Amino acid sequence: MVKLLVRYKPIxxxxxxxxxxxxxxxxxxxxxxxxxxxxxxxLVGIYPLQLAISQAMDKIHLVWKKYIYLVNLEExxxxxxxxxxxxxxxxxxxxxxxxxxxxxxxxxxxxxxxSLSTILAxxxxxxxxxxxxxxxxxxxxxxxxxxxxxVITHEGIVGYTLSVSPRASxxxxxxxxxxxxxxxxxxxxxxxxxxGQLTNYYKMKYLxxxxxVIEGDMVISSGLGxxxxxxxxxxxIARINKKSDGLFLDVDIxxxxxxxxxxxxxxxxxx
Amino acid sequence: MYFACIIGFSxxxxxxxxxxxxxxxxxxxxxxxxxxxxxxxxLAKGAExxxxxxxxxxxxxxxxxxxxxxSNALAKTIxxxxxxxxxxxxxxxxxxxxxxxxxxxxxxxxxxxxxxxLMLKSYSTQDILNQWIRITPSEAIYNxxxxxxxxxxxxxxxxxxxxxxx
Numbered sequence: 001m002v003k004l005l006v007r008y009k010p011i012x013x014x015x016x017x018x019x020x021x022x023x024x025x026x027x028x029x030x031x032x033x034x035x036x037x038x039x040x041x042x043l044v045g046i047y048p049l050q051l052a053i054s055q056a057m058d059k060i061h062l063v064w065k066k067y068i069y070l071v072n073l074e075e076x077x078x079x080x081x082x083x084x085x086x087x088x089x090x091x092x093x094x095x096x097x098x099x100x101x102x103x104x105x106x107x108x109x110x111x112x113x114x115s116l117s118t119i120l121a122x123x124x125x126x127x128x129x130x131x132x133x134x135x136x137x138x139x140x141x142x143x144x145x146x147x148x149x150x151v152i153t154h155e156g157i158v159g160y161t162l163s164v165s166p167r168a169s170x171x172x173x174x175x176x177x178x179x180x181x182x183x184x185x186x187x188x189x190x191x192x193x194x195x196g197q198l199t200n201y202y203k204m205k206y207l208x209x210x211x212x213v214i215e216g217d218m219v220i221s222s223g224l225g226x227x228x229x230x231x232x233x234x235x236x237i238a239r240i241n242k243k244s245d246g247l248f249l250d251v252d253i254x255x256x257x258x259x260x261x262x263x264x265x266x267x268x269x270x271x
Numbered sequence: 272m273y274f275a276c277i278i279g280f281s282x283x284x285x286x287x288x289x290x291x292x293x294x295x296x297x298x299x300x301x302x303x304x305x306x307x308x309x310x311x312x313x314l315a316k317g318a319e320x321x322x323x324x325x326x327x328x329x330x331x332x333x334x335x336x337x338x339x340x341x342s343n344a345l346a347k348t349i350x351x352x353x354x355x356x357x358x359x360x361x362x363x364x365x366x367x368x369x370x371x372x373x374x375x376x377x378x379x380x381x382x383x384x385x386x387x388x389l390m391l392k393s394y395s396t397q398d399i400l401n402q403w404i405r406i407t408p409s410e411a412i413y414n415x416x417x418x419x420x421x422x423x424x425x426x427x428x429x430x431x432x433x434x435x436x437x
């Protein structure tokens with residue numbers, strides 16, 4: 001047997017490696033995931049290099065923005081002054097709305113989404129393939145981050161922590177088909193599940209045919225499932241494809257977060 | 272020393288792939304520098320080394336991705352073996368030939384990954400097909416463009432430290 005293996009060494013090596021790959025792929029269907037430890041130590045090893053290159057890129061970008069890219073500055077200043085004026089007016093409106101909200105919240109005992117305990121983290125890497133959507137952040141178990149914590153920005157839901165090493169964590173983005181979020185339509189309170197797709201839109205599943213939804217309706221997390229707190233923005237309805245058959249509507253959701261421009265995110269510590 | 276340089280370059284390529292190049296996609300496609308390395312080393316070093324390197328570098332790539340651990344390892348093991356077997360019969364020092372192989376290999380690699388994604392993830396066949404058609408040609412061009420920038424440093428290492436034979 002050994003002689004045979006040595007004689008056909010390349011074939012037996014290939015066979016062994018293919019078996020190892022299949023074992024790795026199959027054990028991940030179990031929970032707890034036995035490969036999590038392997039991922040954790042590999043992230044520990046690669047983190048310093050990842051961080052160094054990410055920081056170097058940020059510095060180059062900063063130099064470019066501060067010293068080289070200074071065209072049309074006067075025009076931009078005028079535009080920004082106008083924007084400040086508009087924002088100040090809007091701020092006053094928001095303060096009024098916030099006061100009204102506080103009153104209503106106390107009355108109805110709504111969940112206080114803004115009081116979530118969060119950890120700020122920097123994005124230091126993105127997915128290495130075209131078949132998944134994940135990012136690497138610079139905070140890990142040393143900063144009390146655990147797997148399955150919601151990751152958000154001020155725009156809305158980003159994803160959740162998938163694997164955690166002491167100083168870095170991998171976050172599965174909401175755009176990945178393996179990420180599902182229990183959701184409700186803010187206006188009508190109809191419930192469903194939002195799932196990532198390979199396109200730029202999410203798909204909302206299990207929304208009943210009779211639901212009174214329209215394009216532009218906001219979709220928020222329902223809090224079911226335990227990972228995402230209630231009330232976080234997911235996106236808005238971009239398309240409703242009403243099918244004559246079937247029980248559910250086919251709804252495309254436009255994400256509220258611009259995933260291509262993610263730089264900093266918040267990890268929600270408690271739910 | 273040669274192998275230390277190979278590991279160093281591969282790690283650097285992987286980190287650049289997830290930082291710099293993921294921010295500058297072409298038509299939505301990110302390049303796969305690990306594929307270029309596996310292609311070059313398999314052609315140069317043979318089927319056995321090709322499959323082992325394919326497995327290890329693919330596994331490392333899986334760790335920095337949201338795909339199931341083992342997806343890239345499996346795909347690149349197969350590619351490393353096949354290319355290593357072909358490499359025995361070819362004059363592999365030509366850069367043009369390397370670029371040609373990287374171009375073709377990108378399609379095969381993405382086909383294997385698409386198949387695995389279909390089996391393991393919640394994609395529909397239509398989504399997979401759309402993604403493959405949308406991404407793969409751009410990625411193949413991107414990989415081919417970056418091929419000389421990856422291969423030339425490897426050749427320099429081989430010239431400096433010598434290279435173990437097939």
